[in-house]
Amino acid sequence: MNKLIVRFATLVLLSTCIVLQAQDQPLPQTDLPWAYALNSPRAERPADDGLPKRVPGSQSEFVLSEIRNLYSPPDWHSDDHPVMPAIVAQGRNPGVFACAYCHLPNGQGRPENASLTGLTAEYIIQQMADYRAGLRSSSEPQMVPPAAMLAIGLNATESEARAAAEYFARLTPRQWIRVIETETVPETSVEGWMFVAVEQGGSEPIGQRIIEMPEDLERTELRDSRSGFIAYVPIGSVDKGRQLVSTGGDGKTPPCGVCHGDDLRGLGPVPALAGRSPSYLVRQLNDFQTGKRKGRWSPLMQEAVANLSNEDFVVIGAYLASLDP
Numbered sequence: 448m449n450k451l452i453v454r455f456a457t458l459v460l461l462s463t464c465i466v467l468q469a470q471d472q473p474l475p476q477t478d479l480p481w482a483y484a485l486n487s488p489r490a491e492r493p494a495d496d497g498l499p500k501r502v503p504g505s506q507s508e509f510v511l512s513e514i515r516n517l518y519s520p521p522d523w524h525s526d527d528h529p530v531m532p533a534i535v536a537q538g539r540n541p542g543v544f545a546c547a548y549c550h551l552p553n554g555q556g557r558p559e560n561a562s563l564t565g566l567t568a569e570y571i572i573q574q575m576a577d578y579r580a581g582l583r584s585s586s587e588p589q590m591v592p593p594a595a596m597l598a599i600g601l602n603a604t605e606s607e608a609r610a611a612a613e614y615f616a617r618l619t620p621r622q623w624i625r626v627i628e629t630e631t632v633p634e635t636s637v638e639g640w641m642f643v644a645v646e647q648g649g650s651e652p653i654g655q656r657i658i659e660m661p662e663d664l665e666r667t668e669l670r671d672s673r674s675g676f677i678a679y680v681p682i683g684s685v686d687k688g689r690q691l692v693s694t695g696g697d698g699k700t701p702p703c704g705v706c707h708g709d710d711l712r713g714l715g716p717v718p719a720l721a722g723r724s725p726s727y728l729v730r731q732l733n734d735f736q737t738g739k740r741k742g743r744w745s746p747l748m749q750e751a752v753a754n755l756s757n758e759d760f761v762v763i764g765a766y767l768a769s770l771d772p
């Protein structure tokens with residue numbers, strides 16, 4: 448039975464990738480395309496030039512093919528975190544990529560995935576159980592990183608999930624995202640599931656979006672776990688978000704701190720929200736609303752988001768990301 452599930456998950460992942468390569472006309476997207484960023488056409492990454500790469504503050508050197516190794520990603524700053532269990536550092540080949548590849552060895556994560564720092568082991572174990580039971584999926588099946596996580600969640604065993612959860616729960620979250628309120632943002636394309644500035648592009652109105660970009664694209668592409676992100680958000684959104692989150696906006700929703708803790712850093716098994724990627728947080732709010740995320744504990748959230756609009760999601764994301772993790 449388990450083998451069947453593994454095969455099925457691998458098949459789903461492969462066919463997603465094939466469909467994505469084959470189609471010329473993209474399928475319709477969600478109405479939050481900035482949160483579920485899809486690669487721009489013909490975004491190709493450079494081939495390995497065989498040259499050793501370096502990042503500031505590390506004595507290590509890796510070539511691009513090592514940096515892109517899904518079963519042994521680079522650990523530039525091994526002093527920043529405890530020794531990783533095998534499932535985090537190497538994963539299990541085939542079927543379970545190393546958690547550290549996407550979530551980084553220090554658990555800080557990237558906009559196209561999620562930070563795992565500041566979460567309890569109990570919460571992470573429950574999420575892995577939800578993935579295994581097929582209760583967590585994404586409103587945007589064309590976005591490959593969440594699809595990959597679904598496959599990994601299906602394939603990972605309970606003891607692998609537990610080892611990873613215990614590791615990530617030990618890590619201390621760090622400041623990782625700098626929120627900037629602005630009217631305009633650089634013109635962007637999406638490469639590697641992430642917004643990057645178009646070369647010699649101009650600027651454009653931000654509108655009702657949050658645009659999350661690397662502080663230093665080169666370091667992020669080298670998967671440097673000390674180089675974080677900027678989140679551009681609409682003017683006034685942080686304050687509006689603070690109002691909505693702390694009061695519930697006149698009965699629109701319960702004040703979030705009731706369950707997530709007054710400081711929004713989590714309460715018991717309820718996850719932390721402070722200082723996390725606004726793209727990730729908004730994907731989740733939307734996935735609760737569309738019913739794509741329907742884990743064991745999700746009904747509490749489905750109620751909380753029932754009356755929230757996409758505009759509410761933007762201000763909530765802006766405010767939560769601006770908090771100290």
Ligand code: HEC
Nearest residue numbers: 544545546548549559560561571574592593595596611730
């Ligand atoms: C290919 C990239 C990738 C790898 C490798 C990966 N993940 Fe994920 N993970 C993701 C993405 C993407 C999301 C967010 C999905 C979304 O946006 O809906 C995620 C989300 C999660 C979440 C949910 C976090 C939350 O706050 O609810 C957990 C828990 C998690 N991953 C654990 C793991 C573990 C444990 C491993 C290793 C066994 C792992 N992941 C490996 C991409 C990855």
Ligand code: HEC
Nearest residue numbers: 700701702703706717718728731742744745747748751763
């Ligand atoms: C009644 C309790 C309750 C309230 C009120 C509540 N939450 Fe939650 N929240 C939860 C629980 C429980 C989870 C975990 C759900 C799951 O495991 O599927 C969660 C998960 C989330 C997540 C996903 C986090 C992750 O790591 O994936 C986000 C984002 C979130 N809540 C935001 C909010 C916001 C914003 C508010 C206020 C508007 C709010 N919550 C109000 C209980 C609550």
